[in-house]
Amino acid sequence: MIDLKRFWKEILNGLSIKLNALDYSTWIENLIPLCEKDGTFYVVAKTISAKEYVNKHLIDTINECLVEKFPFSIINKIEVIADVEKKAYISGENISTFETPEVEEIQSNLFPEYTFENFVIGNSNRIAYFAAQNVAMKPGKEQAYMSFNPLFLYGGIGLGKTHLLHAIGNYVKKNLSRLRVLYVAAETLSSDYMKASINQNRSDFENTFNINSFREKYINTDVLLLDDIQFLENKPGSQEVLFNIFNHLILGGSQLVIASDRPPSEIPTLEDRLISRLQSGLLIEIKKPSLETRINIVRKKMEQFELNLSDEIVYYIAENIDTNIRDLERNLKNIKLYIRMTNTITPSLSMVKDFVNKELREKEGVDSNDVLEAVSNFTGITIDKIIGQKRNKEYVEARDIFIYLMREYFNLPYVAIGQLLGGRDHSTITYSHDKTSEKIKTNKDFAKKIEDLKISLNL
Numbered sequence: 307m308i309d310l311k312r313f314w315k316e317i318l319n320g321l322s323i324k325l326n327a328l329d330y331s332t333w334i335e336n337l338i339p340l341c342e343k344d345g346t347f348y349v350v351a352k353t354i355s356a357k358e359y360v361n362k363h364l365i366d367t368i369n370e371c372l373v374e375k376f377p378f379s380i381i382n383k384i385e386v387i388a389d390v391e392k393k394a395y396i397s398g399e400n401i402s403t404f405e406t407p408e409v410e411e412i413q414s415n416l417f418p419e420y421t422f423e424n425f426v427i428g429n430s431n432r433i434a435y436f437a438a439q440n441v442a443m444k445p446g447k448e449q450a451y452m453s454f455n456p457l458f459l460y461g462g463i464g465l466g467k468t469h470l471l472h473a474i475g476n477y478v479k480k481n482l483s484r485l486r487v488l489y490v491a492a493e494t495l496s497s498d499y500m501k502a503s504i505n506q507n508r509s510d511f512e513n514t515f516n517i518n519s520f521r522e523k524y525i526n527t528d529v530l531l532l533d534d535i536q537f538l539e540n541k542p543g544s545q546e547v548l549f550n551i552f553n554h555l556i557l558g559g560s561q562l563v564i565a566s567d568r569p570p571s572e573i574p575t576l577e578d579r580l581i582s583r584l585q586s587g588l589l590i591e592i593k594k595p596s597l598e599t600r601i602n603i604v605r606k607k608m609e610q611f612e613l614n615l616s617d618e619i620v621y622y623i624a625e626n627i628d629t630n631i632r633d634l635e636r637n638l639k640n641i642k643l644y645i646r647m648t649n650t651i652t653p654s655l656s657m658v659k660d661f662v663n664k665e666l667r668e669k670e671g672v673d674s675n676d677v678l679e680a681v682s683n684f685t686g687i688t689i690d691k692i693i694g695q696k697r698n699k700e701y702v703e704a705r706d707i708f709i710y711l712m713r714e715y716f717n718l719p720y721v722a723i724g725q726l727l728g729g730r731d732h733s734t735i736t737y738s739h740d741k742t743s744e745k746i747k748t749n750k751d752f753a754k755k756i757e758d759l760k761i762s763l764n765l
C-alpha cells in the first residue's frame with residue numbers, strides 16, 4: 307500500500323524545484339490531495355479557474371515529476387479536479403483517500419433582491435446593464451475576448467451600481483452554480499487586509515484571520531464583485547494587495563467587476579499601474595436617469611412595495627425627485643409608511659406634495675448633530691456621554707446606534723464617524739457597525755427601535 311501523504315510530499319518537493327516560485331506558490335501549494343483510484347492520483351483545486359489553469363499550463367510538468375520520482379509506482383497519472391467535482395471521485399471501490407478537511411462554503415454576501423429582473427433599464431444605464439448581463443452569462447474566460455474583464459462601472463450615488471454587482475452575482479449563483487462568487491466592498495477588503503497583517507505572526511492560532519485566510523478569501527473566487535473602490539484612495543497597502551489579487555484573478559480567467567463613484571483616473575493617489583489595470587477592460591458610466599426612466603422606476607417600485615398611486619402622483623414624484631434612485635425609493639417607502647399609519651387607501655396628490663416637499667427640505671437639513679440629538683432624545687443618554695469614553699452598557703448602545711445611522715444613511719466613512727465620536731479608531735467603528743447590523747437581524751425589538759428612530763429623522 308502506497309503512503310499517499312509521502313507520495314504527494316515528494317511530488318511537491320520535485321515541483322518546487324522545477325517550477326518558478328510564483329507558479330509554485332500560486333497554483334501548486336493550494337492544491338489539496340484527494341485520493342488514488344485505478345492508478346490515478348487526484349488533487350483538488352479550489353476553483354474551476356484554478357483547475358483549468360493548472361491543467362493547461364502545469365499538468366505536464368506535474369506528470370513529468372511523477373515519472374521521475376516514482377517510475378515504478380502503481381500511480382501512473384496525476385489529475386487535477388475542481389472542488390465542486392470531488393464528490394464524484396470519492397465514491398466507489400478501489401479507492402484510497404486522504405482525510406481532507408471539508409472546504410468551507412464561501413459566503414457570497416449577495417442580496418437576493420437585487421436582480422436583473424427588477425432593474426429598470428433606461429438610456430442612463432442601458433450599456434451598463436447589458437455589459438453586466440453579458441458578464442453574468444459569460445464570466446471571465448468564457449468570453450471570447452478579454453475585453454469585459456474587468457468590468458468597471460462608475461457613477462454617482464444611488465444610481466444602481468451596487469444593484470448591478472449583486473445582480474451579476476445572483477445570476478451566476480443561480481445559473482452557473484459551480485462558480486464561486488464573492489461580493490465585497492473595498493472597505494471590507496481593506497479592513498480584512500489590516501486584520502490579516504496584524505495577525506501575520508499568529509498563524510499558529512488556527513482560527514485567526516491571517517494572511518493565508520485573506521488570500522484564500524479573495525483569490526479563490528471565479529467572480530469577484532468589488533464595490534466602492536474609491537475607498538482605496540490614500541490606502542497604498544490595500545492598493546498593492548488589490549493589484550496582486552487583480553493579476554492573479556485575471557490571469558487565472560476569473561471575472562472581476564468593480565464599481566466606483568468615479569473613473570479610476572479620478573481617484574487621487576491611486577497608483578498608475580493599478581489605474582491602467584482597472585482601465586484595461588470595459589469602463590462604463592451610469593448616469594442620472596431621465597424623467598421617463600424615473601417614471602418607469604417609480605412604477606416598478608410601486609409593484610414591489612405594493613403601492614397604488616395615481617398617474618398624477620407618479621408623475622409628480624418622478625419630476626421632483628431627480629437626484630437619484632435611492633431618493634426615489636426612500637420617498638415611496640415613506641409614502642407607504644404614511645399610508646399604513648393613517649389608514650389612507652389612496653393618497654391624494656396634495657398629501658404627496660406635502661410629503662415630498664417636506665422630505666426635500668429636511669433632507670438638506672439633516673446632519674450629524676441632528677442624528678446625535680435624535681439618538682440622545684431617543685435613548686435618554688446625553689450627547690457628551692455618547693461621545694465620551696465611558697463604556698457603560700447603555701452608553702455603548704446609544705453610541706452603536708449613532709454609528710449605525712451615520713454609516714447606513716449618510717454613507718459616512720468609518721474614519722469620519724470615528725472623528726465625530728472624539729477620534730475613535732476606525733476598527734472600533736467597523737466593529738460596532740457590524741455588531742449593530744447583526745443585532746438588527748436577530749433582535750426584533752431592537753430593529754423596531756431603529757426603524758422608529760429613522761422615521762423620526764426622516765431617513
Ligand code: ADP
Pocket residue numbers: 420424425426427431461462463464465466467468469470603606631632635
Ligand atoms: P449605488 O451603488 O450606485 O449607490 P444602488 O445600487 O445602491 O446605488 O441603488 C440604490 C437603490 O436604487 C437600490 O435600492 C437599487 O435597488 C435601486 N435602483 C438603482 N437603480 C435601479 C434601477 N435601474 N432599477 C430599479 N432599481 C434601481
Ligand code: MG
Pocket residue numbers: 464467468469533534
Ligand atoms: Mg453602491
